[in-house]
Each structure stands twice: as C-alpha cells, then as structure tokens.
Amino acid sequence: MYNFVWFISQPCGIIYLFNACLLIYTYLLIIEIKQFLMTIHVNDVDLFYEKTGSGQPFILTHGNGENHEIFDKIINLLSEKFCVYAVDTRGHGKSGKTNEYNYQDIANDFVEFIKQLGLVKPVFYGFSDGGIAGIIMASQHPDLLDKLIVSGANLTPDGLKSKWMFLIRIIYFFTRNKKIKMIISQPNINDCELRKIKTPTLVLAGQQDMIKEKHTLHIAEQIQNSKLKIIEGENHGSYIIHSAKLFEFIKDFAGF
Numbered sequence: 483m484y485n486f487v488w489f490i491s492q493p494c495g496i497i498y499l500f501n502a503c504l505l506i507y508t509y510l511l512i513i514e515i516k517q518f519l520m521t522i523h524v525n526d527v528d529l530f531y532e533k534t535g536s537g538q539p540f541i542l543t544h545g546n547g548e549n550h551e552i553f554d555k556i557i558n559l560l561s562e563k564f565c566v567y568a569v570d571t572r573g574h575g576k577s578g579k580t581n582e583y584n585y586q587d588i589a590n591d592f593v594e595f596i597k598q599l600g601l602v603k604p605v606f607y608g609f610s611d612g613g614i615a616g617i618i619m620a621s622q623h624p625d626l627l628d629k630l631i632v633s634g635a636n637l638t639p640d641g642l643k644s645k646w647m648f649l650i651r652i653i654y655f656f657t658r659n660k661k662i663k664m665i666i667s668q669p670n671i672n673d674c675e676l677r678k679i680k681t682p683t684l685v686l687a688g689q690q691d692m693i694k695e696k697h698t699l700h701i702a703e704q705i706q707n708s709k710l711k712i713i714e715g716e717n718h719g720s721y722i723i724h725s726a727k728l729f730e731f732i733k734d735f736a737g738f
C-alpha cells in the first residue's frame with residue numbers, strides 16, 4: 483500500500499495511472515459498443531447476437547432457458563468457413579424480455595432477423611426449442627434457408643418421454659415459469675406442415691434423448707430430402723452444450 487501511494491505521488495506515476503484508467507475505460511466502452519451493434523430489433527423485441535467469421539451465414543439457436551454461449555466450443559470451428567450468427571432468442575440471455583413465449587414468435591423473429599440483416603440462404607441450426615422454431619420457419623418459408631439442422635426437436639408436447647413431461651409439469655406447478663409453460667402446451671405441428679419443408683434437413687437426436695425416438699423418426703420420415711442421425715450414447719444436450727461433438731455431426735451436411 484505504501485509503495486502504491488509513493489508511486490502515484492510521483493509525476494510519472496500519475497501519468498501511468500491515468501493511462502491505465504483510460505485504457506480500461508476504452509476497453510469497456512468497446513465491449514458496450516460491440517454489444518449495442520450486435521443487437522437488432524425484430525418484431526417487438528431486441529435480439530442479441532454474436533457474429534464470427536465470414537462466408538455463408540450460419541445461424542445457431544439454443545434451447546429453452548439457455549443462451550448462445552452453449553455453442554462456445556463450435557463457433558470458432560464453424561467460423562473457419564461460415565459467418566456464424568449465435569443468437570439469444572427472445573427472453574433469453576442478453577435479448578429483450580417478453581411477456582409471452584410462443585414457438586411461432588421465435589420463428590417469426592428469425593425470419594425478420596434474416597431479412598433485416600440481408601442474409602442470403604443461411605444454414606440454420608436449432609437445438610430443442612431452436613429446432614422447433616427452425617421447423618416452423620422452414621415450413622412457412624420454404625425458400626428462406628439453404629439447409630436446416632435440428633437436434634432434439636418435437637412436434638407436439640407428447641413427443642417428450644412421459645417421465646420428462648411429468649418432471650416438467652412438476653417444475654411448472656411450483657414455478658409458473660412461462661418458458662416452461664410453453665414446453666407443456668406447445669408446439670402443435672402437423673404432418674401437412676412438415677411436408678411443406680423443401681429445405682435439405684438433418685434431424686439429430688441422442689440415443690437417450692428426452693424426445694421419443696419414434697417421434698424423431700416420424701419427423702425425418704415426413705420431411706422430404708431429410709437425413710436422420712440417432713447419436714449413440716448421447717442424451718438431449720450432451721453432444722451440444724459446451725461440446726465440440728456437434729461439429730463432427732453437422733460439418734459434412736453443412737458443406738464444411
């Protein structure tokens with residue numbers, strides 16, 4: 483402490499201290515500016531996203547209660563070929579809050595996100611809720627995406643295994659969390675909507691996924707020009723969340 487007081491009492495010490503403070507302030511300001519620039523207003527909410535790399539756009543979308551940081555192990559890998567947009571969906575991460583949660587709203591947000599940024603034929607990857615939004619978007623806008631990749635997506639709430647739905651219902655009973663409510667009441671995607679998807683699609687799920695395997699098989703069967711991969715030894719998010727494993731399963735399909 484004495485040495486510090488002595489140091490700043492010297493003329494050069496004051497200068498060094500001032501420069502250090504200025505450097506820290508500038509660094510923090512750059513972070514704030516970056517975060518501001520990486521926010522886009524779509525529909526009725528601000529979406530935060532991180533953009534990395536250059537090339538064909540590649541959108542990464544997380545699941546319920548998560549944020550874009552779950553993809554930290556694959557963003558740099560993908561950015562070697564693609565311009566990666568890792569997005570926080572409405573009410574998640576650094577994106578704006580919302581009063582209600584609907585998969586249709588999330589899908590609409592991404593349609594507007596793509597249009598406002600002028601993204602041409604992006605690859606869209608969605609995990610869980612993100613996958614559901616991707617299916618809805620590809621069904622309603624069949625020419626918007628170049629490729630669609632979904633992991634652990636479901637068409638209806640009964641696509642979840644009964645033990646998981648039971649647990650989710652208990653959580654909702656005690657929390658009344660609107661994000662959880664969305665899981666037990668949505669989505670409601672029918673086969674006719676699936677058959678409208680013309681985008682080349684890769685359907686992924688873990689061998690021990692919370693989604694029924696027959697449900698995942700049905701999704702792949704109903705989407706034209708789709709491929710299916712059930713990943714041995716993995717559960718709903720074990721190969722995705724803070725994992726580089728996902729890259730190995732999507733790189734060939736994405737054209738890496």
